[in-house]
Amino acid sequence: MKEFTYTDRPPERAIVVGIALPGQEAVEVSLAEMERLVEAANGIVLESLTQSRHAPDPRTFIGKGKVLEVRERAVLAKADLAVFDCDLSPSQKQHLEEELAVRVVDRTELILDIFARRARTRAAKVQVELAQLEYLLPRLKRRWSHLERTEGAIGTRGPGETQLETDRRLIRRRIERLKDDLRTIEARREREATSHEDFFRVSLVGYTNAGKSSLMNALTGAQTLVADRLFATLDTRTRLWQLADRRRVLLSDTVGFVRRLPHDLVASFHATLAESIFADLLLVVADASRDDASECIAAVESTLEEIGATAPRLYVLNQLDRVQDRLSLRAHEQGGRTCVAVSAHTREGLDGLDAAVCSKLDEETLVGSVSAASSDGRTLAELRRSGVVLEERFEGEWWRARMRFRRALYGRLLQLRAHGSIAAQFDGIADDPDDEL
Ligand SMILES: Nc1nc2c(ncn2[C@@H]2O[C@H](COP(=O)(O)OP(=O)(O)OP(=O)(O)O)[C@@H](O)[C@H]2O)c(=O)[nH]1
Ligand SMILES: [Mg+2]
Incomplete structure (x- = not known):
């Protein structure tokens, strides 16, 4: 086209x-x-x-x-x-x-x-065009006739078929092609994401213009585009972020949300939003100087729900330098939310954000010493798949390692231990297997 x-x-x-x-x-x-x-x-x-x-x-x-x-x-x-x-x-x-x-x-x-104006990368362009065509298809009146010329007329018009039907068919075909492109893009992104499996993935999400890209830049020294306009960022950028305790995580900045975001757009931006869906921790960024900051957070939560992003959240109240009444920010802590107030501009509160991310990650991870029989290929493969090997060595018939796991895997690890497939001791957890089962 x-x-x-x-x-x-x-x-x-x-x-x-x-x-x-x-x-x-x-x-x-x-x-x-x-x-x-x-x-x-x-x-x-x-x-x-x-x-x-x-x-x-x-x-x-x-x-x-x-x-x-x-x-x-x-x-x-x-x-x-x-x-x-x-x-x-x-x-x-x-x-x-x-x-x-x-x-x-x-x-x-x-x-x-x-979105169409802002799309620069191939992925963003494909996703926007798909959303536009999905939206147009049921609304099609006689305005798509120019497509016929681009696609070549041979075989596009069967006998007795109306122009409108031809247009619809051309659009459906284009939609299929875009979906194919997107599948390729998503597969590539998935390969890239899994090649970084040993890093924790933290995603900046939030209302458009809240200051996600500014935070990305302040935290990682990246030079992502920052602009006082809606939807400045349309694609995902990921950078390494070294936390104060020297732990390194992958930080992603992505497209912002808005109230009542069109469903076709949310659906077709799956490849871009995948970063948020699969993140280990979501930093929900809000412009705390807005009167309607709470409504913005609610709109973000509902879009996150729509895309199935269930990762734990940390609420980042940005633009603190523009907040007059700081006490009023306490209202955002309702429902047990962990909030950190920061300013990407003055850097106030960024240390606190760093510390909050560290402790959130600790809550989500489990580090322990694990051993298994070197000959038990199946168990070794499962362990390697499910956690990150920090150190390993072979001692005679034993493979011994220090590993980091997602806390959600604890039950499965205890099962393996109960079956005698592994011996394991987790940091900070009393070593009584019967306790936890
Ligand atoms: N005063 C002040 N302005 C900020 C702060 N953080 C961001 N801004 C401004 O807010 C505007 C939006 O910032 P961005 O970082 O582009 O926001 P974003 O969330 O990435 O926006 P989208 O990509 O459009 O979703 C810019 O004009 C920034 O300079 C802050 O801490 N204080
Ligand atoms: Mg941005």
């Missing part, structure tokens, strides 16, 4: 329409965020209008009167488009475009557009 570049286009003039629905965040908060999202897509916000509704109007989402008002505003302000802070059905979008006489973009399209 022809690559589309976003450069050199003048900013588009947008009217933003916010809708307050029951159960959503306050409309002022979501409008402010929507305005920043429009800016991130190279748009200029001319005006924002809101409407409170108990339920969306099935035909135009907003009510008839509001449609007229938006139309009037759009004409007066010479707007190019109206951006709706909700997801519109294909027919709602069509009706709105007819009645407003400007282009209509919904929340998902806007976020997909920003």
Whole structure:
């Protein structure tokens, strides 16, 4: 497919329409965020209008009167488009475009557009395009005819088949190809990840613009792009981070989240988000100077749940230098959360973060001395697969090692010990096998 570049286009003039629905965040908060999202897509916000509704109007989402008002505003302000802070059905979008006489973009399209602008690496590009096509497929009207030329017409149009069906088939074929590409990318990433198995993997996750990349740079000396704009980072970068006790871990920085992140996007960004899914520890970064920091953390938690990231968490309250009332940060400790307040800019609190990561890792790991018969290849292979060998030696018929395991494997190790396959003694745990079984 022809690559589309976003450069050199003048900013588009947008009217933003916010809708307050029951159960959503306050409309002022979501409008402010929507305005920043429009800016991130190279748009200029001319005006924002809101409407409170108990339920969306099935035909135009907003009510008839509001449609007229938006139309009037759009004409007066010479707007190019109206951006709706909700997801519109294909027919709602069509009706709105007819009645407003400007282009209509919904929340998902806007976020997909920003991602498409920001995608630089091959993986990010493939993932964004996949999400866009998955989103478009059910909404397809007669606008994809240019695909036909790119794909070559031979065999693409069966007798009696309509243009629309051809387009759909071309898009499905493209989706399959992108999925193939993604499988290759994911397999390569998995190989890379497992080749670093002896390192603990720590992932920075959090709301967009919270300061994840700034922290990555402050902690590891990396020079990842930092910018005051939404979705500055779209791919994952991993660096070695040496902790104060000289232990080294792999620290990853990745794409940020936002409220109501489109599902297609979350699904197709699996390869990028895999770092978070398989991390041993998640550093949930929040901009503590925001009034809605708690809601941001909640939005992040719900996306983490959606992607199945279950690793233990440490909450990093960043931008401490901009927080007026530090006592108010205590509120984030609710539910027994471990929080560390830091500033990536002034470096205040970074030592505390380092120490908190060390103790969290200690909680998650088990170090011990293990021995097994050298001839018992099966047990040796299992041990090597499940833990990290810190030191090893062969003594006659015995293989002896110092190993580090994930704490979750403790039960299995005790089983092996109970069966007599291994002898093992774990640091800091009383040596009474019957105790623990
Ligand atoms: N004052 C202050 N500003 C910070 C701090 N950390 C980050 N920032 C600013 O916040 C903005 C966003 O920082 P990034 O590090 O790009 O944020 P991010 O979480 O990586 O954002 P995305 O990649 O878009 O998800 C930038 O303008 C940073 O300079 C901090 O501790 N204090
Ligand atoms: Mg970033």
